[in-house]
Each structure stands twice: as structure tokens, then as C-alpha cells.
Amino acid sequence: MIAVRTDDIDIGKLISDAKQRGTGAIVVFDGVVRDDDIKEMNIEAYEEVALKELERIAQDAKQKHNLLSVDIIHRTGRLVVGENILVTVVSAGHREEAYAGSRFIIEAIKAGVPIWKKELTNDGGRWVPGEHGHGAGSRKHK
Amino acid sequence: MIAVRTDDIDIGKLISDAKQRGTGAIVVFDGVVRDDDIKEMNIEAYEEVALKELERIAQDAKQKHNLLSVDIIHRTGRLVVGENILVTVVSAGHREEAYAGSRFIIEAIKAGVPIWKKELTNDGGRWVPGEHGHGAGSRKHK
Amino acid sequence: MNVRIRFFAQFGELLGTDIIAESSSGVALDSLIKEVASKNKEGYDAIFDEHGSFREFVIIMRNGKRLDMADAKKVRVADGDEIAVFPPVAGG
């Protein structure tokens, strides 16, 4: 499943469904709202384009890293501390491919999918600067 | 949880429990019985020692990679194709640490925890050679 | 001629997220965005520098495809175009 959506996802079910013929290794990445003195996070997406980009990244990852299956679910809307922001599940024959594919996907998302995060704090909020914002001022790994 | 056991594990629950104060990224590795023309796999462990080694690896991984939590569950006994052999769940503040810690754990397990796998086929079976068996004849990535 | 302009993140907060701009046909992309952004000084200043050029981190998509910013002055919008203007992405 490739999705940009508000609802959470059952990661256990994604993992079960990722077991295809030939699967020897599954790697899951789960990005979570961290409690950096924030109350909530609001996530905004240019949805139609973000979805297409995620689909393209999934295809690229499959081809480059010999993956058997790829799921990417990016959530939008208001999320509290501890909630899943991004869940990716990849399956492959061997662990090297699964790790490399998983990493490829998250880096590609950070680099080029039109999604933005705003940290909501007691005194308002701030938009999280992108990691790849050449000239975008401060950069911070999320 | 660090365990060497026959029962399967609820990965979804492990992920939920891994969300601690400061968690921004969770990486899960799930090693699965692959259908290499086999019927089943039988996994044997030198249990007391394997458990101690896993506990040591978890501590090392936490320190070296700044992890907030580590779970390692290695299963033993007869497992059919598609079943989980090894599940690791690590949480960290940031994704770099989570990926590096996850990778460190699986490599350490492959290198030094006394566990063996036998592939059961129609014409008997064969013990899977270790990846780190210097002089152990054929080597094969699992 | 109608062009849909979508601003995201801080740009959307300042300028609105989804705007239908009516304009004469053949207008340059940067002029149209400048005109729409002019209704809010803070919004305008977030996107343009003191010389009226796009700030270097601004990203523009036309119908879902990213534009080379060097072309933003040359590109003429067409009826039905969807133009998206946003700061660096920060998903994941």
C-alpha cells in the first residue's frame, strides 16, 4: 500500500502481507512524533503530487534494491507525541537488500516529497525546516 | 524483551512498547524462513549462552548507537516457510541511529550467537553454514 | 483565463492555500505569483527577496512537475494550470 492519509495503520498486518514468495528479510521504518517540547504536530501534504512521488520512489526502490514488496504510508493532519508519521515496510530475499531499500526510501522522501510538518507548541508553532533546503536556513535532522 | 523462545511474537505490540520519551524513529528487522525449496526449518540454540549473548549485544547496541530501547526475539524449533525467525525492534531519537543500531544487532547475531539452522527438505536436510565460519567450507548469506 | 495557485506550509498560512487567479492569457509565471502574493506583505516577503526575485529555497511546480527556477520568469501560464509554491519539503 502506498498512501498519504490521516488514519493510522496496522503495522503488524503490513508485515504479514509483505511476506511473499522468496521473502527472507523485512525491514520496517516507523517515524514517530518526538516530544521536543511540543504538544502536537500538524502535517500538510500536496497530496496528489506526494502520492505520485511515493509511488515513484517505491518503484525505484524495488528496482534498485531488488525488493519484493514496498509499503509507504505517510500521515497528514494533527498527530500527538508518539503517533506514527511515516511507516515503510519492505521485503526482500536478503537483509542487505531490505536495509538498503528501506534507507533509500526514507532518504528519497526527505529529499523530494511535498510534505511539511509544523510543530505545535504552547506559544504557537514552527514549521520544521527541510533537510534538503539549500539556502533554507537552519537544517535539522528529524 | 530479549528472548530465545519457540513462540511467535506480536511485532505491532513491540513497536508500540518501543515508543519511549524521545523516540523519533523505530526500525524493525524481521528475518523470515525463505522458501528455498524447503519444507521447514529447525532452529537449535545453546539457549543459556545465546540469551546472554543477545543481552550483551543489546547493551552494546544501546551504547554505541544511542538507542532508547532494544528488543531481540530469536525463535527456536520447527518453523515453516514465512514464519518469523528473528525479530529486532530498536527505537532512537533519529533515524540514523535507529538504522545503524538495527544493523549492528543483526550482524552481531550472525557473527557470534550460538544458534544453528537446519533446512528440512524432501530428501532430508542440511545445516545452514555460518557466514562467519572461517574454514567452514561453503558460505551462504541468509 | 483561470489558474489555480496553491501555497503550502508557511506560504499557505500567509497567503491562503488554494486560490483561483483570473488573469489575461500569456502572463509570466513570476508576475502572476507576485500579484497574488502582494495581498499580504509577510507572505510576499517570504517568497520574494528585496529585488523581487524568488528566494533561493522557493520551489514551484506547474501541474505537478517541478520547475527549474531559472525558467520561472520565462514560463507563461495557461488556462487551467495548477501552480504550487512551497518551501523546502520536510516529510518523513
Add this chain to the structure above:
Amino acid sequence: MNVRIRFFAQFGELLGTDIIAESSSGVALDSLIKEVASKNKEGYDAIFDEHGSFREFVIIMRNGKRLDMADAKKVRVADGDEIAVFPPVAGG
């Protein structure tokens, strides 16, 4: 004097997985394993080469601690020791 000997994987299939060996005190580790392994030629050959030396991939633990194989001839077992003999590990 009783020493517990545990063989794992193919060694266990050939020689048994858990053996209590009675022996005179002060016996060398390699002699004890050789004696126990002698009951099955295939098992013996899996662990020892034609010169009676441990094959280079064989791993031995004494009470949960891995032995440097160069010491296997020098080490004397003690009452209550647990000796584990196994091929390269393949978990994960």
C-alpha cells in the same frame, strides 16, 4: 569427576546433544572430547582431522566462555565443567 559435554547442530546429531562424561581429574580438554567423540566415527571425523587436531572451524566453550583453540590442548577440565562443542553459528 563429572563433566557435561554438549554438542550442537550436526555434531549433536552424530554424537548426542548432552553427555555426562566421567573421567579422572585433570584430563586435558581435547582428550576428553576425543574420547567421547570416538563412539561415532562420523561424529569424530566431523570434529577432528586426520592428525587428531580440531578442525579449524570447530568452536569450544567452557562454562559459556569461548576458548582460544590454541589452548584446547592445555586446558584441564574440572569437576562440574560444562563443555560445548559446535560448528560455526548460523543464527539470525
